[in-house]
Amino acid sequence: MEVKRIIKEALPTLVLASTISVFAGFLLNSSLTMGEVVGILIITPPILSIGGDLGTTFGARIATHLHSGLIEPRFGRIRLIYINFISLFMSGLLVSAISGVVAYFLRIVIDPTGHLSLVDFMILSLGAGSILYVSILMLSLFIAFISFRRGLDPDNMVAPLISTTADLIGTGMIFVVLTFLT
Amino acid sequence: MLSALGSIGVGFLLGTSEIIIESLPGLLVQVPPLMSIRGAIGGAFSARLSTALHLGTIKPQLRNNTPNFKKSFIAIMILTVILPVWIGGLSYLVTVLFNVGEGHHLSLLGFILIAELSSVISGFLQALVTIFLSILTYRRGLDPDMVVSPLLYTTGDVIGLFSIIFVTQALIISGVGLI
Numbered sequence: 001m002e003v004k005r006i007i008k009e010a011l012p013t014l015v016l017a018s019t020i021s022v023f024a025g026f027l028l029n030s031s032l033t034m035g036e037v038v039g040i041l042i043i044t045p046p047i048l049s050i051g052g053d054l055g056t057t058f059g060a061r062i063a064t065h066l067h068s069g070l071i072e073p074r075f076g077r078i079r080l081i082y083i084n085f086i087s088l089f090m091s092g093l094l095v096s097a098i099s100g101v102v103a104y105f106l107r108i109v110i111d112p113t114g115h116l117s118l119v120d121f122m123i124l125s126l127g128a129g130s131i132l133y134v135s136i137l138m139l140s141l142f143i144a145f146i147s148f149r150r151g152l153d154p155d156n157m158v159a160p161l162i163s164t165t166a167d168l169i170g171t172g173m174i175f176v177v178l179t180f181l182t
Numbered sequence: 183m184l185s186a187l188g189s190i191g192v193g194f195l196l197g198t199s200e201i202i203i204e205s206l207p208g209l210l211v212q213v214p215p216l217m218s219i220r221g222a223i224g225g226a227f228s229a230r231l232s233t234a235l236h237l238g239t240i241k242p243q244l245r246n247n248t249p250n251f252k253k254s255f256i257a258i259m260i261l262t263v264i265l266p267v268w269i270g271g272l273s274y275l276v277t278v279l280f281n282v283g284e285g286h287h288l289s290l291l292g293f294i295l296i297a298e299l300s301s302v303i304s305g306f307l308q309a310l311v312t313i314f315l316s317i318l319t320y321r322r323g324l325d326p327d328m329v330v331s332p333l334l335y336t337t338g339d340v341i342g343l344f345s346i347i348f349v350t351q352a353l354i355i356s357g358v359g360l361i
Contacts (some may be wrong), residue, residue, distance in 0.1 A: 002250070002253045002254075002257070003253050003256050003257045003260070006253075006258075007257055007260055007261060010223075010226060011261065011264070013222075014222060014223070014265055015265070017215075017218060017222060018219050018268060018269050019215075019268075019272060021214045021215035021218045022211060022212065022214075022269065023276070024214045025210060025212055025213055025215060025273065026276050026282070029208070029210045029211050029282055032203075032210070037200050037204065041197045041200060042194060044193060045189035045192040045193040045339070046186045046187075046189045046190045048189070049185055049186055050186050053185055053186070095186045098186075103190060106190070107197065110200075163218060163222075164215075164218050167214050167218060
C-alpha cells in the first residue's frame with residue numbers, strides 16, 4: 001500500500017520539524033512582550049527564511065561535492081568549503097541589510113507610533129542574522145558530513161530539519177538581541 | 183533574494199494582523215509550525231510529482247490519471263489532516279506551561295480548530311496549484327523540479343499565513359468561543 005508507505009516515511013520528520021517550530025513560535029511570541037510588536041512581526045520572517053535558505057543551499061552544495069568526490073567528509077580548512085561558506089554568509093548579510101531597511105519603512109507605514117529606529121532594525125537584522133547564519137551554515141555542514149559518513153543521502157532529511165532549526169535559532173537570537181536593545 | 187522579499191510580504195501581513203494576534207494570546211505560537219509544514223508537505227509533494235512525471239508513472243493530464251497519482255494526493259491530504267492536531271495540541275501545551283497571556287489564552291479547541299481548518303484549506307489549494315503547475319511545466323518541456331518547488335516554498339508561507347488569518351477572522355465573526 002503506497003499511501004501507508006509515504007505517510008510512514010514522511011510523518012516522523014514532519015512531527016519533529018513541527019515540534020521544533022512550535023518552540024520557535026513560543027520564542028517569537030515572547031519577543032512581542034518587549035514593547036514593539038509590529039516591527040518584530042515584520043522583520044522576523046525574512047531573517048528566518050534567509051537562514052533556512054542559506055542552510056539548505058549550503059547543505060545541497062556540500063552534498064553534491066561529497067557525491068562527486070570533490071571533497072571528503074572531514075573537518076578542516078578545505079578551500080572549496082571555505083569559499084562556499086564565506087560567499088553564502090556575505091550574500092546572507094547583504095539581503096539581511098536590505099530586509100532591515102525595507103522592514104523599517106513598512107513598519108512606518110503600518111504603525112507610525114512604533115519606537116524601534118532604523119539603527120535598531122539594522123542591529124536586529126545584521127546582529128541576530130549573522131549569529132544565525134554562521135550557526136546554521138556550520139550545522140548544515142555538520143549534518144551533511146555525518147549523514148554522508150553513515151551512508152545516508154544528505155538531501156533527504158536535511159532540508160526540513162535545517163529550515164525549522166533556523167526558525168528556532170533565529171527567533172532565539174532575535175529575542176536575545178531585543179533584550180540588549182531594551 | 184526573491185524568497186527573502188516574499189517573506190517580507192509575510193512579515194507585512196503579520197504586522198497588519200497584529201490586532202488579531204494580540205487579542206488571541208497563544209495564536210502566534212502555532213503560526214511558524216503551520217507555515218513550515220505547509221512548505222515541507224508541498225515541497226515533498228511537488229518533488230514526488232516531478233519524479234513520477236519523468237518516470238511516466240503519472241500522466242501529464244488532469245482527468246483519468248493513474249492510481250499512483252490518486253495515492254500521492256491522498257497521502258499528502260492525510261498528512262495535512264493529522265499534523266495540525268499535533269501542532270495545535272502541542273502549542274496549547276506550551277502556551278499553558280509557559281503561562282503565555284497569563285491565563286487569558288486560546289482554548290485547546292480554538293488552537294486545534296484554527297490549525298485544522300487553515301491547514302486543510304491551504305493544503306488543498308496548494309496541492310491544486312502544485313498539480314496544475316507541474317503538469318503545465320512538464321508539458322512545455324520544462325523540469326518541474328526547477329520551477330515549481332522553489333515557487334512553492336515562498337508561496338507556501340503566504341498561502342499558509344493568509345488561511346490562518348482568514349480562518350481566525352471567520353471563526354471570530356461566526357461567534358465560536360476561541361478563548
